[in-house]
Amino acid sequence: MPELPEVETIRRQLEPDLVGRRFDRVEVLDHYFSKPSSASGFEQAATGREVTDVGRRGKYLLIEFADGEAMVIHLRMTGNLVLVDPEGHTGPGDARIYRQDDGTRHLKARFHLDDGGELRFTDPRRFGRGFIAGPEELDTYFAARLGPEPLSEGFTAEALATASEGRTAPLKSFLLDQKAVAGIGNIYADEALHRASLHPLSPAGSMKPDHQSALRDGIVAALERGLDLGGASIDDYRDARGESGQMQDEFLVHRREGRPCPRCGEAITRIVVGGRSTYFCGSCQSRLRRRPRRKKA
DNA sequence: AGGTCGGCCTGGCAGC
């Protein structure tokens, strides 16, 4: 599941190969990709555009054009962008580590570049979306959906304090709210809470300043570790060269039910919070009290 | 208005 570190990894790989390139021909093979726009409408809007920059906001990838418009792509669960060089290769080096299908399986959209290369969007689950919008529309769109960028300087304990003030939702749900902090998903929410020693069921608004500070640091550390390792590859995620990330080998708690907590050795617990699998150490993630339990009848 | 839940999707896998 691509979250901030995975999307940023792809962004960094696409940037040098896409900037200065033009989309000679664009094919939308599945109209779900461009929904609610039609496939032909999207193709027309993207064709002939020259890429001037590749950006990111939260989990959204921004392929920017000279006039300030941008193609916005969200990979959702299983979306994937694969870069194909002019010789038809999906990446350098040992072919065994690349996806076996070279990005043609579940192919939903392809962008033919003016140097003979190609950008391919694949997505088995059909959740991923792309659209093209102008600068004002983009501002409005992101302002309505996204909170602060956690790897920017403005992301401080105070910013977290403001966002969590008065919120009764559990910390886990709070972290998954893109309006609270942009770019965190199920993996990095669990990892950040463990690093901060905070219980996932603690009400977000009950944090004291030292908790907010610990959570801020935990979020940044978890995301930066993910970035350093090229993201986490649990199921479908591959980077733009088709390679897997390594972060899944260093999860502290996520998907580690029953295994020892790397900090205290206690068995890791799995619960469901807001419909999402949540992994934590019941022994050392208790800096805040969990919500009071209902009394037995 | 914030919180919660179900729906969108399909591949993979457990269980029979």
Place this chain on the structure above:
DNA sequence: TGCTGCCAGGCCGACC
């Protein structure tokens, strides 16, 4: 072996 049914979860819309 092959079928059924459930699970995964980012985001959105409905509802309280």
